[in-house]
Amino acid sequence: MTTPTMNRRTFLKAAGVTVALPLLESFAPLTRAASAQAPRRMIAICNALGPCPDYFFPEKAGRDYELTPYLEVFKDFRDSFTLFSGVSHPGVNGAHLAEASFLTAAPAPASPGFRNSISLDQYAVEKLKPSTRFPYLALATSSAGSTISLSYTQAGVKIPPHESPKALFTKMFVNSSPEETQREASRLKDGHSVLDTVLVQARRLQGQVSAADRERLDQYFTSVREVEQGLVRAEEWTKQPKPQVSVPPFEDIRNKEDFHARLELLLRLAVLALQTDSTRLITVKIDLTGEYHNRSHHGLNPDNLARLREIETKELMILRDFVAELQKSKESEGTLLDRSMVLFGSNLGNANMHTTNNLPVLLFGGGFKHGHHLAFDRKNNTPLCQLYVTMLQRLGIETDKFGSGTGTIKGLEMVS
Secondary structure (H helix, E strand, C coil): CCCCCCCCCCCCCCCCEEEEECCCCCCCCCCCCCCCCCCEEEEEEEEECCCHHHCCCCCCEEEECCCCCCHHHHHHHHHHHEEEEEEEECCCHHHHHHHHHHCCCCCCCCCCCCCCCCCHHHHHHHHHHHCCCCCCCEEEECCCCCCCCEEEEECCCCCECCCHHHHHHHHCCCCCCCHHHHHHHHHHHHHHHHHHHHHHHHHHHHHHHHHHHHHHHHHHHHHHHHHHHHHHHHHHCCCCCCCCCCCCCCCCCCCCCCHHHHHHHHHHHHHHHHHHCCCEEEEEEEEECCHHHHCCCCCCCHHHHHHHHHHHHHCCCCCCHHHHHHHHHCCCCECCCHHEEEEECCCCCCCCEECCCCCCCCEEEEEEECCEECCCCCCCCEECCHHHHHHHHHHCCCCCCCEECCCCCCCCCCCC
C-alpha cells in the first residue's frame, strides 16, 4: 500500500467515506437496571438573547425577595427554583457569539483562533455513559440549520442539534418495519467496518509524525473508538421495541418566526423523552428570531419594551408549563422534577447592550433546597461553572472542576 500524501491536513478514505485527521505538525446494558431510586437527569436551556434584566432580577437577595414581572410567572413554583445573579463566564465575550460558550465556558469565542471545549452535557455523557437509547438529546428551535449549538465534544466540535420535532418523534417512538430495521442494522455495521479500516490507516502514520502529533493521533484513536462503541450500542437498540406514548405524532411548525410554538413542541418532546427514560441529558437552544431580536435591541423605546415583555413572558410561561409537567409526573417516591435539574439561562446579561456579564440564571428541581435568590457580586462575578460543578456532583460525578469553576457554588444545598 502506498503511503498517503502528507500535508498539514490529511484525509483517510475507506468504502466511499472520507475522514479528516486532526491538524498535524508533520502533516452499555440497554435498559435501566431496577433500582431503589430513579436516575438523576439534567436539562439545560439557553435563550440566546436573554430576558430583559429590568423585568427579571429582583433587588433583594435571600428567601423573601419580591417577585419581578418575569418571576411572577413562576409564583406557584417559588420553592422549586433558585435564582442566581452576579454570575458569568470569565473571559467569555463576543456578544451573540458567546452562546457557543454557554455550556463550555471556553474564553474568547469572538477571537479568530477560537476553539471550543467540551460542553456540560457531553462531559456528563463521558463520565456517566448513560444506558439509554439516546445518550443525550441536543435540541434547537431553529428551522434553518443552527450555526451554533449548545453541545460540543471533548475536542470542541459542534454537535448539530435536532430541529424537527416530527423527525425526532418518529426516531424516538415510531417502530420501523422489519425491513427498515434490518437496513438500519446493516448501515450501522457498515459504519463500524469503515471506522475499523480508517483506524488501521491512521495507525500507519504514527511512525511518520512528531511526538506531539502522535499524542494528537492517540486522542483521535480514542474518539474513533468512542464512535465505534456508540455504533455498537445503536445496533443493539435497533433490536429493542421503542416505547409507546399515548399522544399523536408531532408535526413541525412551518412558520420560521414562531419560536414560541417550536419551543413548546421541543419541551413536550423532552417531557416524553424523560418519562420513557429515552434519555437523561437534554440541551435546548432558543435561537434568534426576527422580531424578538429586533425588540431586544429596544434602545429604551417604550413600544419596544412593551412588546419585548410580551414575547419573553410567553416564553417563560412555556418554561413554566414544562416544569409543571415534570412536577405532575410521578416517579418512585417523588416526581420527575425532584430528580431532574432544569437550568435556564442566557449567554447575554443584557441583549440591548450585548453584555456577557451578570447572566440571568434559574435552576429548577433536581433535589436542591430552593426558594432563594443567590446574589453574587455584580462587578466581580462568580464563575457560572461553579454551579455547573454542583450540577455534575448532583448527577453523581466525582469532580470539583469544570471549565472556569473550581468548586461548587455557595448557598445551594442538596435536599439529601
